[in-house]
Every structure is written in C-alpha cells, then in structure tokens.
Amino acid sequence: MTTTTLIWLIPLPPVLAFFLIVLFTNRSKWLSHTIAVGAALLSWLGSMIVFVRALGVEHLGEEPFESSINWLPTGDTWFRVGVLVDPLTAAVLFFVAWTVLMIFLYSVGYHNFGQPEGDHDHKGLSPHGATVDEHGHKHVVPSVEPMYSRFFAFIGLFAFGMYTLVVSDNLLTLFVGWEIMGLCSYLLIGFWYAKPSARDAAIKAFMTTRVGDVFMLLGIAYLYYATGTLSFRQIFTEQVLHTLATVPSGFLGFSAAGLIGLLLFIGTIGKSAQFPLHVWLPDAMEGPTPVSAMIHAATMVSAGVYAVIRMFPLISLDEKTMAIVAFIGAFTAIFAATIAVAQNDIKRVLAYSTISQLGFMIAALGMHAYIAAVFHLITHAFFKALLFLGSGSVIHGMEHGVLHTGNHHVDPQDMFNMGGLRKKMPITFWTFLIGGFALSGFPLVTAGFWSKDEIFADAFANGYIVIFITLALAAFLTAFYTMRQITLTFLGEPRTDEAEHAQETPWTMTTPLVILAVFAIGYGWVGIPEDFMGLHLQPNWFHEFVGGTLAEHPETIAFNWIPLLTSLVVALGGLYLGWLTYRNVNSAAEDRLQIPLLKNKYYFDEAYDFLFVKPATWFAEIFVYQWMDKGLIDGILHIFGPATQGLGSVIRNYFDVPVINRFFGDGSADVTYGVGARLRAIQTGRIQQYLMFALVIFIVIGAALYFFLRA
C-alpha cells in the first residue's frame, strides 16, 4: 500500500467503529470495546507505518507525502481536500496514535469491564457499585458503567476528529475535525448527563469553545477570500505569504496575514483553553477521567496548539500578532499555575496545569520558538495523558475504598482525603511520580525538562526577558503544585479510611500508565541539544526533523548556562518547597495557600456570569421574551385579533344578515311561499274542475291561435 493511501485510511477505523457500535453492537459491551480498541489499534498501526516511512525520507519538509482530490466545485475551479504528512504532522501523528490507543485501552478498565451490573445504577450516572455474595458474606465491588458501549462509540468518533485534523492538508477539513472534536467534547463531558454539574459543564465547554470557533471560521473565510485557497502547501509559498504580509487589512493597522493569524489564534484560545476562554477546561473534569485525559490533555487542547503551529508561517508574518500570542501564552502560563496551587480536586489541579503548559507552548510560538513549541506539545501530551490516567487510577482506587467503607460522602477526588497511597497503589504511584516530575521538568531524566528547557533557552537567547522570567515563575509554581499534589496524594499516611482501603487498579489501566511513563521519560531524549553543557553530543534529532517543516530551518541556539540553571533551580526548588510545605499538612484548613482569590479562580466564573450570562439571560428573558415577544409582537397581534373581529361583525350586521339572509334568503323563500299559498287554492283534486280549466284554456288558446293565425 502506498503511503498516501495509508494516510487516507488512518482516520477511518475509529469512525467505522463509531457507526458499528451505535448501529449494531451497542448491546454487547465486549464487542463494542473490542471494535473500538481494534479500530484504535489499526489507526495506531497506520500512523506508525507512516511515521517510520516519514523518517526514511531525506527532505520530507520539501517533499511531504501528499494526496488530494477534487471535492467541491467553486466556480470554474475545484476546492481540493486531501492529506498531508510533513515532519510536523508525522511527529504529531506519533503522539496522537500512542495516547489515543493507551486511552482506549485504559477506558476498558476504568469503566469496570467484567464487573457485575450495579444494584441501583442509572444511565447517565456514574456506577455506584454492586453487592456480591461471596463465601457467605456480602461485600460491595465496583459495577460496570451502564452506558459502556456508548462511551466507546463517542471516543471513537473523537479519535476520528483528531486524526482528520492532523492529516488534513487544508484548513477546511482541519476545521471539520476540530468541530467534530468540539461535539464529542460536549457529548463526553456531559456523559453522565443525569448530574446537573456535568450537564452545565458540557454546555459551558461547548459555548466557550464556540466563541473561539466563530472567530476561527472568520479567519478561514478571510484567508480564502484573500488567497483563494485553504491548502497549507499553497498558502505557505513565498509569493502568497508576501502578498498577505503586505496587504493591509484595515483593522488597527494589522496586515492581512496578521488579522487572519489573530482570528485563527482566537480559535486556538478557545480550543486550547487560553486566557480569557480558559474557564471551560476545569469544569470539563466532570466527564469520565479517560475523557479528561484524551480531550483535555492529549488531543483536543493539543489540536488548538497544533493549528497555530500549522499556521505558524502565516502568523509569524505580523509582529503585532506574535506579540499578542506571546503575551496570551505567558500570561496564561503564570495565571493558571497560580490557580492550580489552591485547588484540592486532583483532576482540577491537572486541568489548570494543562492550561498553564499550553500557555508555555503558545508563548514559545509567540517568540518564534517553533520547534520548542512542537517539542513541548508532544512531551506534554505524553506526560499529561499519563498524569490524567494516573489520577483516574487514583480516583478509581479511592472509589474502591469508598465502596468498602460505604461512606459515600467522601469525595474520592479530594486530595485531602487521600495520603499514603504509594503503598496501596505502587504502579500508579511510580508512574504518577514520573509524570509529575516530567511536568515539573525534573532535570536530565524527564521529557518535560528537555522541552521546557528549550523554551527557556529560546526565550533567553532571543531576548524575551520578561517572558523568560514569567515562564520561569510559572515553571516554579508548576513544580510546586505538582509536588503538593504528589505529597498530598501518595506520601505520608492515609488520612481517611477510604484511602486506607484503596486498591491498585487492574492491568488494563496500569499497562497504559507504564507505556506512557516510558514516553514521559524517553521522548525527551530525542531533542537533547547538541552542545548541551558544552559537550559534543549527537545532533539534535528532533530539531533537524521538525525544523524541516519550515521553509527556512530555524537556527540552533547556542548553549547558555543561565536558562539551564534557571530551569534547574525552579524545578528542583519548586519540588522541594512543595514537599516541605505539604508533608505535614493534613487538612484543607491547614493549607495556608487556600486564598479565596485563588481558590475561586480569580472569580472568573462569577465575572463571566455577571458580564455575559446574566445580561444574556436578561436579554432573553426580559428584553426578548417579556418586552419584545409579549409586549410588542403579542401586542400587535392582539390589535389584529379584535380589529378583525370588529370588521367581521360589521360585515355580518350590515351586509350578511340584512342583504344576504333577509333579502335574498328569506325574501325569495317568502315570495315562493306566498305564491304557493295563493296558488294551492286551485289544486282542488276534483277531476272535473281540472278538465274545466283545460277546456277553458284550450278554447282561449284556440281562439287566440285562430285569431292570430288567420291573418
């Protein structure tokens, strides 16, 4: 099979799985997950083959794998859609395939496959556990998810969206994949739809990302208007880019390229949960944990960053846009990190950390540090998927404890209810530790260190000192809250009975953790700078490979001790300080960083509620409904009703009744009746009288005829 054919086929298995499960196999849990995981495996296999073949091509950047077909007739020409695998796509495809496959596998265990049906489980609620009778005494075990097949159908569709987005060679199909993911995000966040909080979170996520998507669509429309094409390869030619960079857009002095870039970037702000559209991501933790891992760490939010990276040649044309990108990224990085410090929900900490890390990538892009952004995108996808799946494993273990004690008031996601889990869940602990250290940028061994270090090096070398300091602070906070999380969750002694009875999760959940842990460490090694610490190592493979995507290869930055030392200090310092602060903290009350401002996420939800939701509700409820609809529209309609009725009664009283009824109706009847009443006198029934009449009339007519005809 040729490589391009294979690329066309990569997104297909998951969508086929979606339709198969929805239409045919949704009654069989086993068949559904087999189809879904099998489809993920096929896509993974295709992606790996494409990736390996891509490695073998000398100048993949100049001659990528591409194939397109005529799709939509646009006047005299065709809008072509197709697939494209250049070094960037290949690298992204690699991590998407791995994380998607791991998450599919993990979901089997997470949704308790093989466990009995729950005692009182309902569709739309997370499973509550089932009572089993074993050796004469009863105990409660986790129960299987009631909508097991549905979950696999949704994540199948989701994977289709992600693969479509990645292999697209044009912005339109990229946007299609983007929106499919938006839909799946909505469906999966609201997966337990009987919970009001999950419903609200689903709507919030959908609405918030929609704000970004509208701008992105505007950007796509403007780009198509300006260039007549949406294909990446056709846009990223010197001539087109030069035109875009020189044509003014007429908006605040932006060039066309700058405005298009800005609009597309707003789409990314929504999708990748950057400030100020970050509010949906933490709430999205209402969904099942594999969804959190998949959507909100590994793929969907990465798709936002991927879109900007993909459009980098265009966006980088306008320095003003780049400044906005860099500012948003750096601000989000520090802003989200401060919120993460004060969160108690294990998944919410990770959610804010995701926002913060995505900020790192966006900031890197804003500083023209293209490769560093891609590198961090990939390492982050691995270790954040690992962390999320790890947190899911922790929650699962805690839920086991909750079922054991039967105390359902204990929140299995609150870190202050945990503690000492390292002994109960060793695999989860060690893999989570690896993920956490990667997130913190623990020196030399972890992938996060190398990618973050590259961002620092780029920031420092290119003179973005403010961003450098901001990101360093954010990295310090990252290490701090990561260690806080690890300390509260795994170290010390169990703080509740539930934590005491937590249990390690099954192999379907731990295997993905182990595999992802390997990447969380190993993937960093592909991007070690050549002259690291003055040594002469192998050339930086990642730099060479991904750098080939751009027309001008980015220069390798000379080694400098300052960013390296900064990176070391903030990572190790943050980790140590986190451990020092939280090793003896036993309850939320003792945590001195529970500042209301941070705890309540700078009151952004409240502010948005006041600024947007309340006015929108007022507009809908009072203005549109009460005033416009009931007052104005209904008022006009209420005039029409009586007016028509009045006109009708006038016509009735002055025309219908007197003229039609009285004159024509009753009048003709009266005349006929009267004539009849008079004429009936001659109907005597006496035959001789009739004959007499006949005779008289005969004589009269005869006389008349005689009189007239004679002449």
Add this chain to the structure above:
Amino acid sequence: MVPLSWYLIFAAALFSIGLFGVLSRRNAVAILLGIELMLNSVNINLAAFWRYGDVSIMTGQVFAIIVFAVAAAEVAVGLALVISVYRRRNTVVADEIDMMKW
C-alpha cells in the same frame, strides 16, 4: 245524398253532449259514458271524411276501428277502477274522490 256538413254538425253536437256529460255528471260511471259519446262522435267524423274523400284509401275506417278497440279497453280499465274505488271509499261520486288535492 246527405251533405257532409250534416254529419259534422251531428258529430259536434254529440261531442258537446258527451263533454257536457263529462263535466256535469257527478257519477263516475256517467262520466265514462260521456267519454264514450265523445269518442263515438270522433268515429262519426272519421267515417264521414272517409266516405266523402277518396273511398279507396281506407285510413278513416281503420282508424275508427282502432278507436273502438281503444275505447273498449279504456272502458274495461275505467270500470275496474270505479269498482275498486267504490270498494275502498264506498262512493262513485267524482267530487268526493279528491285525495290528490293539497
């Protein structure tokens, strides 16, 4: 030879007697008798016109015979009706048989 007009005057007189009988008699049988007179006056006319016209054309005579036949049948039906009415209403007075009025 008696002139034609005498026959015609006689027939007209007979027809008028018959018509008077029909219009003035109350008894249904008498009315029927009147009708017979009128029919026979016509027969006289037919026979007279045949004799004073072309004798070889027999139409007048034939027509008179057809009128006899029709008159006989009519009297048979008429008398049967009178008997039937008498049985039901116990009268043969034409004025009293007035069920057809409004």
